[in-house]
Amino acid sequence: EPEVTQTPSHQVTQMGQEVILRCVPISNHLYFYWYRQILGQKVEFLVSFYNNEISEKSEIFDDQFSVERPDGSNFTLKIRSTKLEDSAMYFCASSYTGSTQYFGPGTRLTVL
Amino acid sequence: QQQVKQSPQSLIVQKGGISIINCAYENTAFDYFPWYQQFPGKGPALLIAIRPDVSEKKEGRFTISFNKSAKQFSLHIMDSQPGDSATYFCAARKGAGAGSYQLTFGKGTKLSVIP
Numbered sequence A: 001e002p003e004v005t006q007t008p009s010h011q012v013t014q015m016g017q018e019v020i021l022r023c024v025p026i027s028n029h030l031y032f033y034w035y036r037q038i039l040g041q042k043v044e045f046l047v048s049f050y051n052n053e054i055s056e057k058s059e060i061f062d063d064q065f066s067v068e069r070p071d072g073s074n075f076t077l078k079i080r081s082t083k084l085e086d087s088a089m090y091f092c093a094s095s096y097t098g099s100t101q102y103f104g105p106g107t108r109l110t111v112l
Numbered sequence B: 001q002q003q004v005k006q007s008p009q010s011l012i013v014q015k016g017g018i019s020i021i022n023c024a025y026e027n028t029a030f031d032y033f034p035w036y037q038q039f040p041g042k043g044p045a046l047l048i049a050i051r052p053d054v055s056e057k058k059e060g061r062f063t064i065s066f067n068k069s070a071k072q073f074s075l076h077i078m079d080s081q082p083g084d085s086a087t088y089f090c091a092a093r094k095g096a097g098a099g100s101y102q103l104t105f106g107k108g109t110k111l112s113v114i115p
Helices: none
Strands: A005-007 A010-013 A019-024 A031-037 A043-050 A053-057 A065-068 A075-079 A088-095 A107-111 B004-007 B010-014 B019-025 B030-038 B045-050 B056-059 B062-067 B072-077 B086-094 B103-105 B109-114
Touching: A005 A088, A010 A019, A019 A031, A019 A088, A019 A107, A043 A065, A043 A075, A043 B103, A075 A088, B004 B086, B010 B019, B019 B086, B019 B109, B030 B062, B030 B103, B045 B056, B045 B062, B045 B072, B072 B086
Parallel strands: A010 A107, B010 B109
Antiparallel strands: A005 A019, A019 A075, A031 A043, A031 A088, A043 A053, A065 A075, A088 A107, B004 B019, B019 B072, B030 B045, B030 B086, B056 B062, B062 B072, B086 B103, B086 B109
């Protein structure tokens, strides 16, 4: 069964550094998402991406964040200058229709 | 209005019992209501989903009940098993006409099924 994959599984970085989180969505899917989950809390929407552009973003997704689909298979989330409060699990999800969203296993980001 | 309120926060059920988790929403633009199951260290996995034009959907031991007038929906797990022990999230999605497919999640319910 096709699945969403994410790398790395765990990323440790120093405050102020840039990080890039990578995702490979399911191959025929058209809608792509990033969500985050701070430890013990609910999953929060960050951004959705469709037709090679951002379709919606939350207030969390400020100028420090950007997304890209550089080569038609990967989908990346970049955080330009990480803050301590960016520490969380980051989940990529993809969907064919926009309804059923399939989540990847997540990247645990730890900002020191 | 964007919130989805979920209860209880945690639930302990005996093996073979029925687990019931409830969610409520305010935004009538929501038109798709999935439930996700999450094991520690893993991503949320879709369990079952419903649209508001039906009042109930059953898949195996899992049933969603939907009350459109009350803006509430619930997950029932029949014959609960220790392997069902996980965190369950309800979610809601706005329809295409509202311009977004983002999911709004509840805060989660940690279910423990004891032998």
